Amino acid sequence: MKTSAVPQARFSAQARLRALQADIMDLILERELEAGDPLPTENELSIALGVGRNTLRESLKVLQALGVIEIRHGFGMFVAPSNFDALADGLTFRGRLSLRHQGLEALQLVDVRQALESGLIGSSMDVMDKEQLAAIEAAVIQMEEQAAAGENFVEADAEFHHRLFEPLNNELLINLMGVFWKVYRKIHTEVGAGKSGREDLKETAKIHREIYVAVAEGDKALASERLNRHFDGIRLRITEAVAE
Incomplete structure (x- = not known):
């Protein structure tokens, strides 16, 4: 009996999202941002990282869940304080x-x-x-x-x-x-x-x-x-x- 496998396209998409998440974290470090500092806007991040807004938002949601960034609706995105x-x-x-x-x-x-x-x-x-x-x-x-x-x-x-x-x-x-x-x-x-x-x-x-x-x-x-x-x-x- 054949076992189910993750489609190659889906695997590649997941790999790209993980790479983008790493790029966003690298950007935070390279710009020497600290906890509480604002991140660039979505538009600025899209241009800096060369990705579309929808793809960017998916990665930002993951980073928010991981406690790397905070998204404050109406205020913007910020480097999150230590949160375990x-x-x-x-x-x-x-x-x-x-x-x-x-x-x-x-x-x-x-x-x-x-x-x-x-x-x-x-x-x-x-x-x-x-x-x-x-x-x-x-x-x-x-x-x-x-x-x-x-x-x-x-x-x-x-x-x-x-x-x-x-x-x-x-x-x-x-x-x-x-x-x-x-x-x-x-x-x-x-x-x-x-x-x-x-x-x-x-x-x-x-x-x-x-x-x-x-x-x-x-x-x-x-x-x-x-x-x-x-x-x-x-x-x-x-x-x-x-x-x-």
Whole structure:
């Protein structure tokens, strides 16, 4: 039986659009435009790039979806500020889709977040001051209080992980960790609490307390180990979910 294939004409059109998108990004870089700066008008871009307006608009829509440019109707086009929403949405979709099969991509996304956090905690501890350490403990205390009341502590959890790596003063890293945290939470919600039927909030808060203690005591190896173990639960729940 013959397999269906993408028509050559369509493939060529897609390749041309990708090339045009690359040309537009090159133009932004060559003209040294920064986030918030206006782009040339559609007419100017069409002339500069040698393409028709309709073809140009298709590429501009893709670049808008990717977070490269902003199109403000009535005002024009601008270089977009840093925005990782598209990346988070794409990775979340891939992870959730994989749960219908073996869950491989969902597990890989957990692996990436685990590797980032356990691998960088030592560097963060090297430059962490007392105020930053206190902010981490404050997030733990909030988790413990909400767990005692039977309340989920999603925001406190996010704050804890943000505060752990804030001392590195690396905006790109923080943004990427934010992406993986959002993906992680979506997958966590999708797979539920596993065979137990409910999530042990107090145990989860305890795990975060233990991570904090290792950090406060300056034990890098133990902090890394405990961060690694922190992800065992979600990995088990993914495995259980795809096995059902």
